[in-house]
Structures are given as C-alpha cells and as structure tokens.
Amino acid sequence: MVAFTINGKRATADADPSTPLLWVVREHLKLTGTKYGCGAGLCGACTVHIDGKAARACQTALEQVEGKAVTTIEGLSPDSSHPLQKAWVAEQVPQCGYCQSGQIMKAAELLAANGNPSRADIVSHMNGNICRCGTYNRIVAAIQRASKEG
Amino acid sequence: MRDQENIGSAVTGVSRRGFMLGTAGLTFAVSVGGWMTARSAEVAAASGRMEATAWVTVGVDNSITIMQPAAEMGQGVMTSLPMIVAEELDADWSKVSVAFAPPNHKVYGNPGFGGFLVTVASRSTTGYWDTLRMAGAQARRVLLDAVAHKWDVPVAELTTGPSVVMHRKSGRKISYGEIARFASPPKELPKLTEADLKKPSEFRIIGQDIPRVDIPAKVNGSASFGMDVQVPGMLYASILRAPAEGNAPAKVDDAGALKVNGVRQVVKLPYGVAVLGDTVEATRTGRDALEVGWSAAKDAVFNSEKAVADYVAKARDVSQKGVAFHAEGDAPAANAAAARRVVREYFADYTYHAQMEPMNATAWVKDDVVEVWAGSQTQSFSALAAAKAAGVKPGQVRFHMQYLGGGFGRRAQVEYVVDAVLLSKAVGKPVKVIWSREDDVQFGKLRPMTAHRIEAGLDADGRLVGWHHRVVGESVLAYTSPDRLKKAKGKDTLTMAGAEVGYGIPNSLAEHIVDGGAARLAAWRAIGAGYTKFAIEAFIDDLAREVGKDAIALRLELLEKLPRARKVIEEVVAMSDYRRKRDGTALGFAYAEVVHSYAAAVAEVSVDRGTGKIRVHNFWNAVDPGIAVQPQNIVAQAESNIVYGLGQCLKERITLDGGVIQQSNFHDYEVMRMADVPEIHTKVISTDNRPTGIGEFALPLTGGAVSNAVMALTGKRLSHMPFTPERVQVALKA
Numbered sequence: 092m093v094a095f096t097i098n099g100k101r102a103t104a105d106a107d108p109s110t111p112l113l114w115v116v117r118e119h120l121k122l123t124g125t126k127y128g129c130g131a132g133l134c135g136a137c138t139v140h141i142d143g144k145a146a147r148a149c150q151t152a153l154e155q156v157e158g159k160a161v162t163t164i165e166g167l168s169p170d171s172s173h174p175l176q177k178a179w180v181a182e183q184v185p186q187c188g189y190c191q192s193g194q195i196m197k198a199a200e201l202l203a204a205n206g207n208p209s210r211a212d213i214v215s216h217m218n219g220n221i222c223r224c225g226t227y228n229r230i231v232a233a234i235q236r237a238s239k240e241g
Numbered sequence: 242m243r244d245q246e247n248i249g250s251a252v253t254g255v256s257r258r259g260f261m262l263g264t265a266g267l268t269f270a271v272s273v274g275g276w277m278t279a280r281s282a283e284v285a286a287a288s289g290r291m292e293a294t295a296w297v298t299v300g301v302d303n304s305i306t307i308m309q310p311a312a313e314m315g316q317g318v319m320t321s322l323p324m325i326v327a328e329e330l331d332a333d334w335s336k337v338s339v340a341f342a343p344p345n346h347k348v349y350g351n352p353g354f355g356g357f358l359v360t361v362a363s364r365s366t367t368g369y370w371d372t373l374r375m376a377g378a379q380a381r382r383v384l385l386d387a388v389a390h391k392w393d394v395p396v397a398e399l400t401t402g403p404s405v406v407m408h409r410k411s412g413r414k415i416s417y418g419e420i421a422r423f424a425s426p427p428k429e430l431p432k433l434t435e436a437d438l439k440k441p442s443e444f445r446i447i448g449q450d451i452p453r454v455d456i457p458a459k460v461n462g463s464a465s466f467g468m469d470v471q472v473p474g475m476l477y478a479s480i481l482r483a484p485a486e487g488n489a490p491a492k493v494d495d496a497g498a499l500k501v502n503g504v505r506q507v508v509k510l511p512y513g514v515a516v517l518g519d520t521v522e523a524t525r526t527g528r529d530a531l532e533v534g535w536s537a538a539k540d541a542v543f544n545s546e547k548a549v550a551d552y553v554a555k556a557r558d559v560s561q562k563g564v565a566f567h568a569e570g571d572a573p574a575a576n577a578a579a580a581r582r583v584v585r586e587y588f589a590d591y592t593y594h595a596q597m598e599p600m601n602a603t604a605w606v607k608d609d610v611v612e613v614w615a616g617s618q619t620q621s622f623s624a625l626a627a628a629k630a631a632g633v634k635p636g637q638v639r640f641h642m643q644y645l646g647g648g649f650g651r652r653a654q655v656e657y658v659v660d661a662v663l664l665s666k667a668v669g670k671p672v673k674v675i676w677s678r679e680d681d682v683q684f685g686k687l688r689p690m691t692a693h694r695i696e697a698g699l700d701a702d703g704r705l706v707g708w709h710h711r712v713v714g715e716s717v718l719a720y721t722s723p724d725r726l727k728k729a730k731g732k733d734t735l736t737m738a739g740a741e742v743g744y745g746i747p748n749s750l751a752e753h754i755v756d757g758g759a760a761r762l763a764a765w766r767a768i769g770a771g772y773t774k775f776a777i778e779a780f781i782d783d784l785a786r787e788v789g790k791d792a793i794a795l796r797l798e799l800l801e802k803l804p805r806a807r808k809v810i811e812e813v814v815a816m817s818d819y820r821r822k823r824d825g826t827a828l829g830f831a832y833a834e835v836v837h838s839y840a841a842a843v844a845e846v847s848v849d850r851g852t853g854k855i856r857v858h859n860f861w862n863a864v865d866p867g868i869a870v871q872p873q874n875i876v877a878q879a880e881s882n883i884v885y886g887l888g889q890c891l892k893e894r895i896t897l898d899g900g901v902i903q904q905s906n907f908h909d910y911e912v913m914r915m916a917d918v919p920e921i922h923t924k925v926i927s928t929d930n931r932p933t934g935i936g937e938f939a940l941p942l943t944g945g946a947v948s949n950a951v952m953a954l955t956g957k958r959l960s961h962m963p964f965t966p967e968r969v970q971v972a973l974k975a
C-alpha cells in the first residue's frame with residue numbers, strides 16, 4: 092500500500108508498487124483529466140506535478156510518490172481560476188483538448204519558476220509536449236498572457 | 242459513470258439534474274419532417290421546459306438548449322452548428338446551452354452525408370446549413386404563433402429580438418422563457434420557406450467570434466473523452482492483434498497471462514486475443530505473457546520501400562490504363578498533338594493519423610440493449626457495427642457520444658467499438674478496451690502511399706491545352722466501403738480527392754492506377770488532397786519556369802473565371818509581401834480549392850545545407866469559406882491544418898515490411914512539435930456564399946508551398962514527401 096497526497100487529500104493505492112502512476116491516478120482514483128497519450132515519455136499528455144515539479148505519470152512508478160504531494164489538472168485550482176486556465180480560455184487554445192491538461196501542467200511549472208518567459212523559454216520548456224491539433228502558437232500566447240495578467 | 246448527459250452539463254453549465262429533468266420522459270417519436278409528438282403543457286410545466294422542436298428546448302428560466310449532431314473533435318462544430326440554429330431562432334446566445342443530439346439519424350442525420358450521423362470531410366457546417374437554419378426559424382415561429390394566439394394579434398405584427406417577442410403596436414414584450422410557460426408544441430411544424438430566413442446582412446450571431454462552448458471543460462480536466470468512461474463493474478481489456486491484416490490466432494497459450502494478479506479471463510477473437518482483468522496494468526502485463534501462433538490468411542510480403550520503384554514504373558507506363566477519376570475533353574489526345582510536353586513525377590509516403598487519444602471504447606451488452614460509450618466520428622456506423630457484433634437490431638444500441646481526442650478520419654473507422662462489444666458479449670460484463678499507442682500505430686489505418694506523374698501539353702504559344710495526372714496507389718474506399726466504391730463506379734473519392742486539376746484546362750484527365758499495398762487504410766485529414774495538390778502545385782511552378790512565366794501570374798491567368806480564387810491569391814501575395822526578396826530565406830506559393838473553400842498560401846523557408854533540415858519561418862494563408870460562421874474558429878482550424886500539413890511534408894512517414902508497420906510510437910513516427918512551428922498568419926474572407934469546409938482546407942497547400950519555397954531558395958525540386966533531411970541532402974547534391 093503506497094500512501095501519498097493527491098490534490099491536497101491523503102490517498103492510498105492498493106496497486107503493485109511498479110504500476111505507472113498514470114493508471115493509479117486515472118483508473119484507480121478516477122481523476123481522468125490526466126491523459127494517456129504514448130505511455131513512453133514521448134508526448135507529455137500525462138504530465139502531473141510531484142512536489143511542485145512536472146513529471147510524466149506514465150514514467151513514474153507508484154512507489155516513487157510514497158509520501159509525496161501529487162497535483163493533477165483537477166487540483167491546479169478549485170474553479171479553473173489559475174492564470175493559465177484563464178489565459179487558455181481567453182486565447183481559445185484547446186481544439187480536441189486531449190493534450191491540454193498536460194500542456195497546462197507543464198506550463199504551470201514554467202510560470203512558477205519564471206514570471207516573464209520569452210518565446211524561446213517557452214519553446215524549450217514545452218517542446219516535449221505534443222499537440223496533434225497544432226495549438227502550439229496559441230499555447231505560447233496563453234503562457235505569455237498568463238505571465239502578464241497573472 | 243460519465244455519459245452523454247454529463248457531457249452536456251460539463252460543457253454547458255446546465256446542472257445534471259436540470260438536464261435530466263428536461264429529457265426524462267422525452268420520446269423522440271418522430272413523424273414526417275422530424276417532428277415529435279406534442280407533449281402536453283402540464284408535462285412542459287412540470288419539467289420547466291418546452292420542446293419547441295426536436296432541435297430546440299426552451300426553459301421557463303429563459304434557458305435554451307440546442308441539439309448538436311456532429312462529433313466534436315476539436316473542429317468547433319459544437320459551437321458553430323448551434324450558432325446557426327440560434328441565429329434563426331433569434332436567441333440570446335448567452336442563454337444557450339448545447340447538448341449532443343441523441344443518435345437518431347432520421348432527425349439529426351447529416352443531409353450532406355446521406356442522412357447519416359457522420360462527421361467527415363469537413364461536411365458538417367455545409368451539410369447541415371439549410372436544416373439548421375430551418376430548425377431555428379421553425380422554433381422561432383412556434384414561439385411567435387403561441388404569442389399571437391395568446392395576445393390575439395396577427396403573427397405578422399410580431400417581431401423578435403434576442404430571446405424576446407415584441408409587439409410594436411402595443412409596446413408589449415415577452416421573453417422566450419415566459420412563452421415556454423404556456424406554449425405547447427403544435428402537431429405540425431410551421432411551413433416556412435427560404436424567404437422566412439434572415440439575410441446575411443441581418444446576422445448577429447453568425448460571423449461573430451463566439452467563444453467555443455467546449456473549451457471551459459478542456460482546461461480543467463472535466464471534458465469526458467472515450468478514454469475517461471468508467472462504468473461500475475467493468476473489466477479492462479488489452480488485445481494482442483494479429484500482426485498482419487487477415488491473420489488469425491491459431492494456437493493460444495494463455496497460462497502465463499492467467500497467472501497475472503488481476504487478470505480474469507482470456508478471450509479469443511477472430512483477429513486477436515484479449516486479456517480481461519480488473520486493472521489496465523494487469524491486462525497489459527497479461528497480454529505480454531500471451532504466447533500466440535498466428536495462421537496466415539494471406540501472404541503478407543509487401544515492403545513499402547521496395548515498392549517505390551514499382552509504383553514509379555507504373556505511373557510511367559501509360560499503356561496501363563487506370564480508372565478515370567476526373568475527365569474533361571481528351572487529355573491524352575491533346576497532349577499527343579501538343580507542340581510541347583512537360584512531364585514531372587512526385588511521390589508521397591504512407592502517413593498515420595497520430596490523433597492524441599489512442600483508440601478505445603466501452604460497451605455493455607445486456608439482455609435487450611447494447612450500450613456503447615466512445616468518441617466516434619459516426620454515431621450511425623458505430624451503432625450498426627455494435628449491433629452486428631452483438632447480434633441485435635440497430636435500434637437496440639444506445640450510443641453515448643464522448644469527446645474525441647482527435648479524429649482526422651481515423652475515428653470514422655469503428656473497429657475499437659467492435660472490440661468492446663464482442664468482449665462484453667463474451668464475458669457478460671461491461672468492458673473497456675484501451676489500445677496502447679503501439680497498437681494504435683501498428684494497427685493504424687493509413688493514408689495510402691502514392692506515385693504521381695503529371696504530363697502537360699502546351700500549344701505553340703505556350704498555353705496549357707492538356708493535363709494528364711496519373712496516381713498510383715491503393716483504393717481507400719475499396720478497403721473502407723466497397724459498396725460506396727461500387728456505387729461510384731470505381732471512382733475513389735478518397736484516394737483521388739483533389740486530383741481534379743481545377744485550373745480551367747480544356748482537356749484534363751486524372752487517372753487512378755489502383756495498385757500495391759497490404760495496408761489498412763482510412764480517410765486521413767484532407768484525404769487525397771494532401772498529396773494531389775502537392776503534386777499539382779509543384780508542377781504548376783515547374784511549368785511556369787519551363788515556359789518562362791511568373792508562377793503567380795500563370796495561376797491568375799488560368800483562374801480567370803474564378804474571382805473568388807483570384808481574390809485569395811491576391812490577398813496572400815499582399816500579406817506575405819511576396820515580391821520582396823529575403824536574405825537566406827525564400828517564399829513558395831500554393832493554391833487549392835478544397836471542399837469548395839478557396840485557399841492560397843505562402844511559406845517562407847530556410848534550409849540548413851549541412852544537415853538538410855528545412856525550417857519554415859512563416860506561413861501566410863487566405864481563405865474564402867463562403868459565409869464565415871465563426872471566423873476565429875476558422876483561424877484556429879487554419880493553424881491546425883498547417884501544423885498537421887507541415888508534419889506530412891517534413892516528417893511523417895510510415896513504412897511497411899511483410900505487410901507490417903515498422904513504426905511504433907512518437908520516437909519513430911515524428912510529428913510537429915512546438916519548436917518546428919512557423920508563425921501563422923491567416924486571413925478569412927467571408928463572402929455571401931453557402932459556408933464550405935474549414936477543417937482541412939489549408940493542409941493541401943503545405944506540400945506545394947514548402948517544395949516551391951525550397952525550389953526558389955536552392956533551385957532543387959523536392960518531389961518526395963516527407964522532405965526529410967536525408968532527402969533534402971540528396972536533392973541538394975543532385
């Protein structure tokens with residue numbers, strides 16, 4: 092039994108310790124905002140925060156989060172009020188939407204560390220997150236908007 | 242459990258309870274004309290809502306719910322289609338909620354696609370345009386008639402404003418919500434004509450940049466995709482599918498799989514072996530432990546790289562006749578008699594959809610009804626396939642539409658629905674099937690590989706008199722819908738899409754030499770136009786060079802009779818400052834008419850001569866989509882198209898060996914990433930024409946624009962998509 096906190100609440104998971112955190116979060120804990128895209132660390136759709144740092148849930152074994160704080164898109168803000176979420180709506184970023192939880196979580200890590208990221212900062216931070224609908228330029232615009240309107 | 246009602250509430254803010262009240266006891270008993278049986282006023286009062294028509298429900302709280310029949314996969318139909326209804330209803334948009342329509346194709350089918358519930362080929366807005374305008378106007382008239390009756394005034398004296406009916410003479414006003422308190426739907430729909438509809442100049446919703454209704458749920462994780470469906474008591478399933486098409490499991494050793502903690506059962510399917518269990522991880526571990534021997538139904542020897550030379554040879558061998566896809570005049574004769582002939586060859590590799598959400602579906606086969614939860618581009622064909630797999634009547638299938646994590650044509654195929662239904666039937670429980678990304682690539686349904694040979698005939702004055710475009714490649718329709726191919730007399734509207742040259746050439750022939758492959762195929766965003774327009778636009782540039790004309794001037798001359806086409810060309814030339822010479826970069830142009838939208842583009846590229854890597858810096862495009870229903874969404878779709886299109890012309894490539902796809906995930910099937918994306922500049926030119934497709938209009942421009950830009954920069958023609966660094970290096974040395 093692995094114990095950790097998720098979105099501020101205590102959680103335990105009765106799964107094999109080697110189970111990818113992704114399936115624990117999505118299917119055991121039913122927080123389905125975190126998405127399965129590649130299962131191989133190649134797309135970023137599964138991005139969550141572990142103790143405030145972005146991590147790929149598909150590449151993180153359950154046992155690695157023992158005692159740690161996991162945050163998913165559902166826990167980023169209680170009411171979609173995080174500056175990035177507001178900027179994402181203002182820039183009308185999502186298309187199919189499937190990659191966007193991962194994009195927002197990855198961007199939140201950047202904004203926490205860099206209050207005024209340049210386009211180059213954004214591209215180098217975000218380049219591991221695929222958006223097959225091609226919303227990249229809007230993601231850049233939304234991150235810049237959030238950094239200004241924060 | 243998440244289901245269609247939930248989606249409605251997540252998206253629109255209607256509480257689940259409110260929505261359920263509105264639909265509880267609602268039967269879409271449909272008579273001619275899509276009308277439901279009238280409900281009594283008491284029922285309406287009890288539910289707090291009145292169904293003005295099958296498309297529109299008005300709440301006593303002034304809320305309006307509009308049914309939305311198409312699949313939402315990011316293209317924005319969930320907003321743009323209801324906008325059309327709301328316009329003619331004269332609704333206050335801020336009060337509108339949107340719900341997925343029930344899968345009743347008799348009421349909600351797309352007139353642009355044989356009346357079925359199918360979302361493909363950018364045909365939603367254009368296909369539903371008349372139906373939805375009429376639906377909105379009829380609902381408005383139902384409200385007007387109710388007020389006319391109540392106030393005892395002629396209906397002609399009444400007008401509407403946003404969600405209110407007004408009687409100018411007496412100065413009275415009443416909101417739609419108040420009308421819903423006493424109105425009941427008439428037995429028959431009001432008979433209206435085109436003349437009862439608004440003129441484009443009267444539009445106040447259409448043409449506005451209305452925020453998309455699905456976006457709020459897509460920034461907080463609450464939007465429900467097929468992948469997110471959870472049904473109490475369900476089992477998960479992972480399937481080991483036969484490596485090559487047509488193979489079946491012959492010998493199955495499942496002892497190892499059954500030992501895995503959490504695995505419940507192993508089920509043999511006609512095309513694979515499924516491991517079912519309590520968790521995703523158990524079924525995946527179990528699947529890896531299966532030992533299966535496959536029977537080969539047919540010899541799978543196809544090697545796509547070796548086939549390239551063969552395809553090219555077939556394109557060259559003009560004695561081998563193909564299917565005439567598009568013919569005007571007599572192109573071979575005109576070319577034979579021409580003063581001069583120009584011939585060029587082009588090639589495009591197989592591509593994979595790479596939609597972000599791998600295939601998945603959940604099904605529950607019960608005694609009398611089959612429930613299916615999936616994100617699909619077609620409610621109709623999903624329900625038919627589910628019924629067939631379960632051995633029930635289509636009417637016994639309840640299809641619960643989910644958001645699609647990308648479609649691009651892939652989700653018009655429904656084999657993942659069949660997986661879930663067969664397995665639920667076998668185990669008597671709800672089953673959720675999840676394909677891995679590796680499954681999704683390996684069992685992808687591809688855009689066919691194609692070879693192109695274009696021969697043009699010129700008269701003594703250098704005028705184009707003949708055009709003969711030969712395309713060698715598989716028939717997508719023969720694979721996906723043989724009946725449709727038969728009806729079309731062998732003309733493959735998918736593989737050959739865009740091959741009609743469209744430049745007003747007196748003699749033209751687009752010929753399909755059906756050949757090759759053992760690939761599974763499907764429509765892929767923009768279908769054939771991704772490669773046919775690449776070949777055509779690269780050729781037009783080469784031709785201009787041959788005859789010593791300016792490539793833009795030549796196109797404008799050929800398109801003399803199409804002012805809408807000329808307009809988008811002139812626009813994009815101006816936007817990109819096309820005539821200005823750049824330092825270290827060059828521009829390339831392309832034009833295409835795709836799903837009746839006119840579009841033109843200019844790409845600005847540089848090439849790293851050492852590595853062969855192409856960088857696209859800017860991409861300008863202009864489009865005339867008829868009436869631009871939601872201009873900002875068209876801009877977003879242009880961006881999406883261009884990024885997707887640049888992927889197929891710079892990176893994306895599937896190869897087959899022994900009939901088996903050689904790629905497996907995003908490391909060896911590379912798609913565009915943020916660092917690869919150019920600045921994109923889009924101009925939407927709204928004209929008073931029926932709205933046309935916007936989901937794929939710009940994609941066909943990418944190959945031609947980039948190839949023409951590299952030609953302008955280096956003098957070398959890139960003729961084989963994708964233009965990988967290796968191919969660029971070879972071309973530069975040539």
Ligand code: FES
Pocket residue numbers: 126127128129130131132133134135136137138147148149150
């Ligand atoms: S699903 Fe984890 S990186 Fe793709």
Ligand code: FES
Pocket residue numbers: 185186187188189190191221222223224225226315597646647
């Ligand atoms: S919005 Fe569809 S993959 Fe990013």
